[in-house]
Amino acid sequence: MEKFKGFIVRKGADGKPSGSLEELSRADLPAGDVTVAVAYSTVNYKDGLAVTGAPGVIRNFPLVPGIDFSGTVLESQSPDYKVGDEVVATGWGLGEKHWGGLAQLARVPASFLVKLPAGLSLKRAMAIGTAGFTAMQSVIALERHGLTPSQKEVAVTGAVGGVGSIAIAILAKLGHNVVASTGRAGEHNYLYSLGASSVVDRALLATPSGRPMDAERWSGAVDTVGGETLAGLIRTMVSNASIAACGVAGGPNVATTVFPFILRGVNLLGINSVMVPYAGRVEIWRRLVADLPMDKLDSLTSEAGLDDLVEVAKAILKGQVRGRTVIKL
Numbered sequence: 001m002e003k004f005k006g007f008i009v010r011k012g013a014d015g016k017p018s019g020s021l022e023e024l025s026r027a028d029l030p031a032g033d034v035t036v037a038v039a040y041s042t043v044n045y046k047d048g049l050a051v052t053g054a055p056g057v058i059r060n061f062p063l064v065p066g067i068d069f070s071g072t073v074l075e076s077q078s079p080d081y082k083v084g085d086e087v088v089a090t091g092w093g094l095g096e097k098h099w100g101g102l103a104q105l106a107r108v109p110a111s112f113l114v115k116l117p118a119g120l121s122l123k124r125a126m127a128i129g130t131a132g133f134t135a136m137q138s139v140i141a142l143e144r145h146g147l148t149p150s151q152k153e154v155a156v157t158g159a160v161g162g163v164g165s166i167a168i169a170i171l172a173k174l175g176h177n178v179v180a181s182t183g184r185a186g187e188h189n190y191l192y193s194l195g196a197s198s199v200v201d202r203a204l205l206a207t208p209s210g211r212p213m214d215a216e217r218w219s220g221a222v223d224t225v226g227g228e229t230l231a232g233l234i235r236t237m238v239s240n241a242s243i244a245a246c247g248v249a250g251g252p253n254v255a256t257t258v259f260p261f262i263l264r265g266v267n268l269l270g271i272n273s274v275m276v277p278y279a280g281r282v283e284i285w286r287r288l289v290a291d292l293p294m295d296k297l298d299s300l301t302s303e304a305g306l307d308d309l310v311e312v313a314k315a316i317l318k319g320q321v322r323g324r325t326v327i328k329l
């Protein structure tokens with residue numbers, strides 16, 4: 001495959017980034033020791049920003065966006081991967097600093113890759129993608145800080161989105177009492193189908209109360225929203241409970257006081273899926289195979305092609321995508 005199709009973002013004469021579908025050459029690929037025939041990539045929130053030319057994600061131009069992919073090794077200079085191996089890549093600046101997954105070929109350092117976990121197809125690996133990886137990483141962080149299954153309520157915010165949907169499916173399978181927080185009144189049945197035991201309107205958490213703390217409710221939380229929503233969670237966690245803070249869909253600024261931390265022992269756990277060392281990645285993928293029900297994963301996944309990419313990217317930024325969208329390359 002000397003020529004291949006890919007979506008590439010270039011900086012125009014006006015200095016503004018803009019992306020389009022192009023025919024690319026193998027010689028265009030960046031340096032790296034493994035070349036992969038990409039089977040699937042996905043549209044995460046960050047990809048929505050990159051594909052539509054929003055500033056802040058892409059650091060080197062021109063660049064193929066796509067912060068994750070799955071595929072089959074075509075060439076390898078690494079002793080760890082051989083031709084024909086099925087692999088998955090997430091993070092490490094893929095689709096930000098290094099050419100990413102939204103093209104039919106990718107070339108990356110071997111350190112970006114893990115072998116496709118046993119029990120997953122290339123498509124399901126990307127139905128999970130960075131969003132599902134982050135959801136599992138968040139759940140593991142909560143467990144390490146003492147969260148165990150019980151009747152106590154665990155909140156998932158941005159529930160209809162990719163991270164939120166997968167976090168609900170995992171937590172419910174593990175026996176937690178999951179409360180989904182969403183702005184989409186029409187998607188409550190979808191959230192129940194993933195395993196949520198109740199659904200609340202996202203205004204419940206995002207409306208400032210003017211008090212440093214409110215009534216204790218949540219024994220744990222996966223927050224994909226940030227902003228006022230995260231501030232609301234911090235005010236309403238039970239004593240010694242933890243929040244896995246992984247997202248910013250609702251805004252970056254968090255207005256809080258120190259009181260929930262020093263009077264209730266609330267823990268704010270930062271989640272960064274990009275820089276997880278190899279052993280941690282393998283463990284997160286192992287847990288995904290064990291703890292994410294595949295029927296639920298399939299029910300929250302849609303498939304699209306490169307031709308649909310810009311539309312999906314615009315929709316995810318408007319909060320209109322449900323669950324996960326894989327892009328078939």
Ligand SMILES: NC(=O)c1ccc[n+]([C@@H]2O[C@H](COP(=O)([O-])OP(=O)(O)OC[C@H]3O[C@@H](n4cnc5c(N)ncnc54)[C@H](OP(=O)(O)O)[C@@H]3O)[C@@H](O)[C@H]2O)c1
Nearest residue numbers: 045134158159160161162163182183247248249250273319
């Ligand atoms: N830390 C990491 O390593 C990491 C990795 C992956 C993703 N993330 C971040 O996690 C977040 C979610 O990613 P995703 O791929 O799941 O995106 P997504 O599919 O677009 O989901 C985001 C969800 O957030 C909610 N939302 C959107 N705009 C909102 C607003 N203005 N106020 C309140 N809620 C809003 C919506 O949920 P409802 O419709 O249900 O209300 C939306 O579905 C993003 O900020 C992303 O950058 C971080």
